[in-house]
Amino acid sequence: MHLSRAAVLGGGPGGLYAARLLKLAYPSCEVTVYEQGTPDATFGFGVGLAAGTQRKLDAADPDTLRDLVAAGHRHDMTLRVGADTVRVRNDRLIGIARTELLAILHRHAEKAGAALEFGSRRTAAELDADLVIAADGVSSETRGNGPFGTRIDVGRGLYLWCGTDFALEDAVFAPVHTEHGTFVTHAYPYSGGRSTFLIETDERTWRNAGFDVSTAATPFDASDEVSLAYLGEIFAEQLRGRPLIGNRTRWLRFRTVRCARWSAGRTVLLGDAAHTAHFSIGSGTKLAMEDAIGLVAALREAPDLATAFARYEAARRPAVERLQELARRSQLWWESFPARLHLPVERLMVAYMTRSGNVPLDRFAATNPDVVAAALTHYAGEQPPPSPDAVTGWVLDRPLIHNGRHYPHRHPARVDANLVTLDEVLTDPWDETGDAVVARARRARADGADGFRFTGPGDRAAVLTRLDLAERVRTEVGGLSVVEAPAALREDLAAGLVSGRTDLASFTGES
Structure with a gap:
């Protein structure tokens, strides 16, 4: 042509x-x-390759x-929750x-x-x-x-881009609790003397802090100085006392x-x-x-x-x-991130790495064995196997004691408990349909249910969403959670167990 x-x-x-x-x-x-x-x-600060x-x-x-x-500026990745820190190596990320x-x-x-x-x-x-x-x-x-x-789909959460005048050692994910709610930063170095510092939060926290007002008062071509000053104070530890730098910085909702x-x-x-x-x-x-x-x-x-x-x-x-x-x-x-902060930081890192289904648990264990070993020790209370190839089977075969009931492994063919089946098919466990499932689960628990069996289509997308829904119900309602999936997706189930998304797994077709 x-x-x-x-x-x-x-x-x-x-x-x-x-x-x-x-x-x-x-x-x-x-x-x-x-x-x-x-x-x-x-406009903007750094980008990653x-x-x-x-x-x-x-x-x-x-x-x-x-x-x-x-x-470029090469860096690894660190997750910090309070005084606890875990680091993941990433040799070619810049x-x-x-x-x-x-x-x-x-x-x-x-x-x-x-x-x-x-x-x-x-x-x-x-x-x-x-x-x-x-x-x-x-x-x-x-x-x-x-x-x-x-x-165009608009996200629920709010975020803003800002920067710092020094280079962090690593990319850092760090939540900070305030009187208004939780803010979390995604920060990373992009030169010898600069870092991107992205911060996000939920709408309730954003409004509680008065940032709806500061956003409305900020001209399009200016930065929200009220937000920058407040965020600079609450992230002072991560910022080493340095100020946040704005560049047309204002709160936004992500548009897909x-x-x-x-x-x-x-x-x-x-x-x-x-x-x-x-x-x-x-x-x-x-x-x-x-x-x-x-x-x-x-x-x-x-x-x-x-x-x-x-x-x-x-x-x-x-x-x-x-x-x-x-x-x-x-x-x-990330929009539901604060609900997971009860997890040990190593298990939270596993949850982060497997959140989209893109990083298999065994592969993560091969690239960062120390992180996964610590997460598995927290999960099972015993030392995991040395071989990454054995991780999935080991996770599924650990015993569980839940409310006085003993299960010899995490994929029992039968569960001796009063479980209510939740088989809703959805794409977003945190939307109105997800809210309705949670409300139904609360009623079931009030009526004496011991927990819930999550079932539905066997395709991988549906199973990953089912694990997310189980996590939300498990966190907000309590009770025993059992997620069904084909045996071919056992690695996703194992990642869900370590990440606190479910208590037990059930392979479709087993009886």
Whole structure:
């Protein structure tokens, strides 16, 4: 396919990277990036690049990746609850300043021959181009004005982005209890002297602290100084007494963007314009840059734009939707995070790592055996096996004493207790349907039920949601919880046991 002129709307990571790759693939094509901001008006702090993303960038454009890694700041991950701390190693995770990331991508786009126009607010309709790549972000005007079948889901929790003027040793997750409720930070270093400091909370805590008022009083282009001052005080230990730094910092609710189609005519969506995934997965930059790789590959192989767009979407949508589902589960976990703070910190780390179903328990045991060993010791009161391959079976085979009843292992064929079956099929255990299940469970307990058997479809998504529902009922109502699932999902059940999501497992079909 021949391309004479291509336009990119948006000078973020996805747009700049797409411009470079497109110019490398089509040297004679005139490629122009239109960015409404200016190079010195970049907002945000640091972004993360995990090992998998680095591998894909290396395959597509090793020169750019080399500069990104050189400018990045490698770190591990720490969870701190009160005086207790647990650390997880992550050898290839790096943070990089958003300003530095954009400067590198800007430089490489221009080096490839792309033109960049800053301070230029343009629309797809007014551009004289064979191809328009809309990489204009989560609030994309292109998407809003086009036939893309957009759906936007808004999260329950609230969060804000801020920063610090020093580099943390590791990424840190740390909750702080206050008179208003619980706030939790997701913080990580991204340079030798800076860290991102994201803080989130639930709506009740947010309102109790008066942040609904401070948010309403904060202009769009300013930072919520009232929130920053208060949060700087309660996170003083993590901040070493330093202040929080704002940059258009205000409380937000995460918006998950989904589109029924990613292209229309000569225009194609890329990155946050097409889809978003919750920040707790660290996926915005990853998805945008991988979209750029996929789009340019499709353009090179297809005979026309329509075919290229179809191939691009067919190749990228499964990966995007998978990550969006992982992010959705992670978002729900973080929005309900304070309910888990009774767990020993090592078990809480296992719960965190397995929250989306993306990290198998045995694999986590292989990469961080000391953390998992401590979690399993808390779980069973005895030393676990040395081999990671034996962890799942060992977890399921531990005995349990619950309200005077003794179970020789955690997957008994029969449970001698008065259990009420909860078989509701839902996607969000904390929505109104989940509330109704909890209310029903409370009534059942008041009527003498010993606990609950959670059953339903046998697909993995349903089982993971069932474990989350069991956790909520177990935490808020009490009683014995038994989660049913096919034997093929025994590792998910084992992770649920260690994470405190259920007391017992039951393999479907056993009697």
